[in-house]
Amino acid sequence: MAASSKKWVLGVIAIAVLLPLLQPVFPDVVSNYRLFLVSTMIIAAIAVLGLNLLTGFNGQFSLGHGAFYAVGAYTAAILMDKLNVPYWATIPAAAIVCFIVGYLFGLPALKLEGHYLALATFALALAVPQILKYKWLEGLTGGVQGIVLMKPEVPFGLPLNEDQWLYYFCLLVMIVLFWGAANMLNSRSGRAMMAIRDQYMAADTMGIDTALYKTVTFGISAAYTGIAGALSASAIAFVAPDSFGIFLSIKFLIGLVVGGIGSLLGSVLGGIFYVLVDNSAQSLTQFIRNDLGLPFDLSAYTVFGVLLIAIIYLMPMGIAGGLYMAYRKLRGARA
Amino acid sequence: MEQLLQQFASGLANGAIYACVALALVMIYVSTDHINFAQGEMAMFSAYISWQLMDWGMSFWIAFVLTVLISFAMGVLIERLILRPLHNAPVLSIIVVFIGLLAIFNSMAGAFWSYLIKEFPSPFPKADFGIAGVIGPHQLGVVLVTLIVLGLLFVFFRYTPLGLAMRAAAQNPQMARLVGVRVDWMLALGWGLAASVGAVAGIMVAHIVYLEPNMMGGILLYAFASALVGGISNPAGAVAGGFIVGILENMVAYAGNQIEKATGVYIIGNGEKLTVALIIVIFVLTVRPAGLFGRVVVKRV
Numbered sequence A: 001m002a003a004s005s006k007k008w009v010l011g012v013i014a015i016a017v018l019l020p021l022l023q024p025v026f027p028d029v030v031s032n033y034r035l036f037l038v039s040t041m042i043i044a045a046i047a048v049l050g051l052n053l054l055t056g057f058n059g060q061f062s063l064g065h066g067a068f069y070a071v072g073a074y075t076a077a078i079l080m081d082k083l084n085v086p087y088w089a090t091i092p093a094a095a096i097v098c099f100i101v102g103y104l105f106g107l108p109a110l111k112l113e114g115h116y117l118a119l120a121t122f123a124l125a126l127a128v129p130q131i132l133k134y135k136w137l138e139g140l141t142g143g144v145q146g147i148v149l150m151k152p153e154v155p156f157g158l159p160l161n162e163d164q165w166l167y168y169f170c171l172l173v174m175i176v177l178f179w180g181a182a183n184m185l186n187s188r189s190g191r192a193m194m195a196i197r198d199q200y201m202a203a204d205t206m207g208i209d210t211a212l213y214k215t216v217t218f219g220i221s222a223a224y225t226g227i228a229g230a231l232s233a234s235a236i237a238f239v240a241p242d243s244f245g246i247f248l249s250i251k252f253l254i255g256l257v258v259g260g261i262g263s264l265l266g267s268v269l270g271g272i273f274y275v276l277v278d279n280s281a282q283s284l285t286q287f288i289r290n291d292l293g294l295p296f297d298l299s300a301y302t303v304f305g306v307l308l309i310a311i312i313y314l315m316p317m318g319i320a321g322g323l324y325m326a327y328r329k330l331r332g333a334r335a
Numbered sequence B: 001m002e003q004l005l006q007q008f009a010s011g012l013a014n015g016a017i018y019a020c021v022a023l024a025l026v027m028i029y030v031s032t033d034h035i036n037f038a039q040g041e042m043a044m045f046s047a048y049i050s051w052q053l054m055d056w057g058m059s060f061w062i063a064f065v066l067t068v069l070i071s072f073a074m075g076v077l078i079e080r081l082i083l084r085p086l087h088n089a090p091v092l093s094i095i096v097v098f099i100g101l102l103a104i105f106n107s108m109a110g111a112f113w114s115y116l117i118k119e120f121p122s123p124f125p126k127a128d129f130g131i132a133g134v135i136g137p138h139q140l141g142v143v144l145v146t147l148i149v150l151g152l153l154f155v156f157f158r159y160t161p162l163g164l165a166m167r168a169a170a171q172n173p174q175m176a177r178l179v180g181v182r183v184d185w186m187l188a189l190g191w192g193l194a195a196s197v198g199a200v201a202g203i204m205v206a207h208i209v210y211l212e213p214n215m216m217g218g219i220l221l222y223a224f225a226s227a228l229v230g231g232i233s234n235p236a237g238a239v240a241g242g243f244i245v246g247i248l249e250n251m252v253a254y255a256g257n258q259i260e261k262a263t264g265v266y267i268i269g270n271g272e273k274l275t276v277a278l279i280i281v282i283f284v285l286t287v288r289p290a291g292l293f294g295r296v297v298v299k300r301v
Helices: A003-022 A032-058 A065-083 A087-109 A114-132 A135-141 A162-185 A188-198 A200-205 A210-236 A246-259 A264-291 A300-314 A318-334 B002-032 B039-055 B060-086 B091-113 B137-159 B161-171 B173-178 B183-209 B217-230 B235-263 B270-287
Strands: none
Touching: A003 A032, A003 A162, A032 A065, A032 A162, A032 A188, A032 A210, A032 A246, A032 A264, A065 A087, A065 A114, A065 A135, A065 A210, A065 A246, A087 A114, A087 A210, A087 B270, A114 A135, A114 A246, A114 B091, A114 B217, A114 B270, A162 A188, A162 A210, A162 A264, A188 A200, A188 A210, A200 A210, A246 A264, A246 A300, A246 A318, A246 B091, A264 A300, A264 A318, A300 B060, A300 B091, B002 B039, B002 B137, B002 B161, B002 B183, B002 B217, B002 B235, B039 B060, B039 B091, B039 B183, B039 B217, B060 B091, B060 B183, B137 B161, B137 B183, B137 B235, B161 B173, B161 B183, B173 B183, B183 B217, B217 B235, B217 B270, B235 B270
């Protein structure tokens, strides 16, 4: 990582850390709800990062990452609900469970390429809500009703409210995970992952254990997304099977494509983006209905769908890549 | 025994629908090597169009024919406008575009016609149709309509010059172009036909699962399973796969039901239909990717 981009990252982290402290100063701008929204953006960014590790850096497609998100969320929820495990301890537990599930799914995925892998993961995404409702698991998962949880409590008597603490907790997890991902990608293993993406045959010939790397990457990717799922279970304090359908996976995909495939920064942008669109769709609909007078319900997915296609045409590298190219052009023009 | 026959017959009816959607998938796959993830939502959208036409007062079969024609135009337009420019794009871009189409069709149907479940009429007369106790009138009708569609397609591809040109364009685009086939338009026509076949499936299934924007999710998964079982590069195989998977689906549920009755242990039932399809998809993909009737593709490295 270049020194200048390191400075940028530290600056952004500093701003993020200071954000809740501004709450007494600007109570209207930094409301509890907004902080909660930012927390969900952080969770989304982690989930998209998980998908990006697999698709962006290892070249394996997944349209079914919602499944791993669900496994993470349910692992956390069941641990909290049945075994009274504290919420922070569910994060590593979810990571381990999701790593194992992802690794196992990565084994058949080894034999599949391109469209076929997309197909298998798409099928997985479609089947997840039903699997969660399976009768034998009902005792654990609560069936259709799902599980109602408690919000994380503020520890050590810190002078924070629940939303502020949740925000800091998510931020901490995100920093650790992004730091880990950046280091991993910068290592020998990371280069091997990317070599498999770019030149599978050459990587194999060079002595990289492609099967091992692909399955382990699948596991790590699932673990990242699963951690995001566990965080979301704590944040929303509720899990139910029907919130983990195919459209959750589509949201991760939009985060990946909009942010930028194969870009760490892009994962953050992508996460922020899809939460924003998801949340503003309702007010947009009201705007269309009341101000434009059209009897038309704009769903976030219309925006997502149009954007998915538009971005493939206009900015194949996503927002992060597009900005970077524009920046380079500007600098090139000046020099 | 009668119950088993009933299950078998309703498996045939479901299988007919899977066969239609699977056939649509295969038609696009054979000509372009793409798996159309939006096929189910396109069929759902077509079903809504025909509902709208009937709501405006048309009779079922007129709406049916019009919908098939509109869907054909829709398929051609999608190919020409959206997919044509991405002819040489990487696989990921194509998949993303299909997912985008899926999201658009799904949300637009919700926006135009709301997410409330609608009833969809059946065109088949209640009395004197079907075999009492074995197969209902709508189920029998679905199987018949599917067989007619398949017959027409077979005749079209086997005996008409245009069908021959389309087959040539799919099999060997360069050579086809050399002998004067307009390959680009053949691909667009393939898309149009696929959308039409999907529309037939959508209209036929809407009476069974009721009309709502998410109605095709499970059916698309089963269609994928069917296409894979039959071999995704083989149209006749996809049809056979559709019937096989349809019957298998009902037989699995029936067996689960019998086991529960005999032993009181619940293993599998109607609630696990999608899981069964998922298992079929992954099993076929890993064990025999060419399916039962597909051609094994040998790749030179």
